[in-house]
Amino acid sequence: MNSTRSLWVFIVLALLAGIGVGIAYGWYVDPVDYFDTTPDTLRADYKADYVLMTAEAYQVEKDPGLAARRLAIFGTKSSSAIAAEGLAYGRLHGFSDTEIAIMQELVTALQAWSGIQ
């Protein structure tokens, strides 16, 4: 009786240990490979660089509507909010003063543009 009970305890413990090992392996050792992803899944630094590229293009084009369309691929947030997130990231991670300045200009332009819309 006692040995049967302890066997069930071992079985349950082994089951839990197996689940833990399986989850750790599936999440950290060999996670699912994603492909054909959408831009909202990009790593934060790539998102910030995307905002920076939009700001650099905006310096020449001066078209907030076009800049907003470019940023719209990140999803449902407003373009100015997306640009502001990129700006905040740039401030925290050592973007140059010039880059911060043009990103700030983009944020301001998008806020004004979205107010007009």
Add this chain to the structure above:
Amino acid sequence: MRRIPWSVLFALLLGMGMGLAYTWILYPHPNTDAQPSALRADFKDQYRSLIAASYAGTGNLPRAQARLSVVGDASPIDALNAQAQRMRAGPQTFEHADQVAALASALGAETSGGAFPTPSLEIAIAAGNTFTPTSPSSLTDLPILDSETPEFLETQAIVMETQPAAQESMPRATPTPTLAPGKPFTLMGQENLCDPNLPDGLLQVMVLNRSRRQLAGVEIVITWNAGKEQFFTGLKPELGNGYADYLMTPDTTYTVQLARGSDVALGITAPTCQSPDGATFLGSIKLTFQQP
């Protein structure tokens, strides 16, 4: 001798299977750190297009190279050229297609001529495999236009002449069909071809930069007494990125020039040729424009 605890081993394996099923099927690890190389093809196009637009604004080729390296194209130049072709065929404006083609041309010129200063190129290459926009070595150290050396600026001037879209940070000049001062392109060759295998009255135009590299996306303006049309190089990449053609009407005299400014080819008329069996047919004309 102790018996192997099969039931415990089975429970362990079952648990591992359940754990893997949970993480691989039911609830995969949220994907929040994807690289641009994992993007869907249409989003990659947008990413490249924005890199080209940014390059058109800053003229910073090493940074554009570093950014392209994370998109995961085997050949960024080929990918850009192909995208430019798709954009021209689609609803996008020619201006944006021209930006993409301009970046491809600049990369091509850079790889063939090595015009940029070596240190900047090394930065771009070093940033290529481990590009992290937050890293000072990849972004903040790459020169932007304001801090470029005179040598770099001089090189940029060459790129600007090659593709007007790739200009420094000022409003880009829109290509106009007027003859620009300085004639950036010269009519280097005009020859009549009597090849019965070619379509009758075919006008072939080849546009080259100063290093004799073919230029895609160059607008060609052809006028005659009753009208005017535009056509572009690069729409038949199998014949060359700088190639364009137009079917001339018999007994019509045309004038041909590049929209961004060039010598004017006057009095272009399809020649009359004779085949070996004595039959006559309309021949072709080949014009070659090149930057001096």
